[in-house]
Amino acid sequence: MFLIPDAVVRLYHRMASPPHFYRISGRIIPWLSYGFLLLLAYGLYAGLYLAPTDYQQGDSYRIIYIHVPSAWMSLFVYIMMAVAGAIALIWRMKLAEVVMISSAPIGASFTFLALVTGSLWGKPMWGTWWVWDARLTSELILLFLYLGVIGLYGAIDDKRTASRAVAILALVGVVNIPIIHYSVEWWNTLHQGPTITKLGKPSIDVSMLIPLLVMALAFHIFYFIAMLQKARTELLVRERNAQWVAQLMEVE
Amino acid sequence: MNWQEFFAMGGYAFYVWTSYGLALVILLANIILPILQRKKFIRELMLRNRRREQ
Numbered sequence: 286m287f288l289i290p291d292a293v294v295r296l297y298h299r300m301a302s303p304p305h306f307y308r309i310s311g312r313i314i315p316w317l318s319y320g321f322l323l324l325l326a327y328g329l330y331a332g333l334y335l336a337p338t339d340y341q342q343g344d345s346y347r348i349i350y351i352h353v354p355s356a357w358m359s360l361f362v363y364i365m366m367a368v369a370g371a372i373a374l375i376w377r378m379k380l381a382e383v384v385m386i387s388s389a390p391i392g393a394s395f396t397f398l399a400l401v402t403g404s405l406w407g408k409p410m411w412g413t414w415w416v417w418d419a420r421l422t423s424e425l426i427l428l429f430l431y432l433g434v435i436g437l438y439g440a441i442d443d444k445r446t447a448s449r450a451v452a453i454l455a456l457v458g459v460v461n462i463p464i465i466h467y468s469v470e471w472w473n474t475l476h477q478g479p480t481i482t483k484l485g486k487p488s489i490d491v492s493m494l495i496p497l498l499v500m501a502l503a504f505h506i507f508y509f510i511a512m513l514q515k516a517r518t519e520l521l522v523r524e525r526n527a528q529w530v531a532q533l534m535e536v537e
Numbered sequence: 538m539n540w541q542e543f544f545a546m547g548g549y550a551f552y553v554w555t556s557y558g559l560a561l562v563i564l565l566a567n568i569i570l571p572i573l574q575r576k577k578f579i580r581e582l583m584l585r586n587r588r589r590e591q
Contacts, residue, residue: 333557334543344547348556355560394563402556409552511567518575525582534583 301380303520304529310513317510324503332496339493348406349493354501356399359427360462362392362508366434367459370452380516382448383523385455386438387515391508393431400424411475419468420476423461430458444523 299305332350339346369385372378403421404414415421434451441447469478480488489497524530546553 329557338547343549345549345552347546347553351556351560391567394567398560398563401559405552405556409549507564507567511564511571514568514571514575518571518578521575521582522578525578530582531586534579534586537579537583 301378303380303524303527304533306380307517307520307529307533310517314510314513317506317513321503321506321510324499324506328496328499328503332500336493336496337490342410345406345409346493348402350496350500352399352402352406353497354504355395355402356424357501358504358508359392359396359399359424360465361505362388362395363427363430363455363458363462365508365512366392367455370455373448374452374456379445379523380520382445382452383516383519384512385452386434386448387512387519388508389431389434389438389451390515391511393428393435395504395508396424396428396431400428416475418474418476419472420465420474423465423468426461427458427465430454430461433458 328350333347336347338344366385366388369381369388372381373385400421403424407416408414434455437454438444438447438451441450468474469476521530544550544554
């Protein structure tokens, strides 16, 4: 047997309580936003101005500061969505359902951005907007998975049933995540191999790497801001007949 | 480096600025849309409550 500390149980119950989540998230969002704006401002300044021009790709490589963080986020958000889905399935936690479905449009946005900026980078460097190579194709499938999640959730009226269906779809789709990550190693593709996440020394200069990491951090914070915003709205709509919403309306 | 040079992006202005502009629009939409939806929903809910009280 294992014992869960009292404090953890209490935290779990508080986090699972919709009015508590609504209140706390409203207080956290401004702080996250300050952090995001600060990092974004520095990331843009460093990426567009401080970082030197690439000796091969010229200034076109600066698309990396949008493209790579977006691509990383497309995977990160999917994993967050799938974990929330698993929690929703196992413990039937309403809040996990809300976090899961609120993540989907943000993940779809990042996936779309990764694909389009990749295209905009590919045209001048590869000479083509698109190729059906493993990395690009598996990323496109990820976009369809996100859109499938959003569509399925909208198609089922009862949101608790819809959440269960979506959670199963999201969990099945996890198969695609390692495929995307390893696609550049498993198949010989036009897309370049990993330069940053590979073991040992990354093959990118520090002056170019720092803005990338700053932008990636900014995008992670952005996900939490956007997810909380969406979750607050979703929670209100779902709980519109609950007493805490009625009380909230009286205060407004 | 002057501004003109900066915006020219070594001849890749279209590709670079389209990428950054699109990112800005999409990120903003992910924040603004849920806030607008929430405000609209709260308005409708309060209207419904008021009608019920009358």
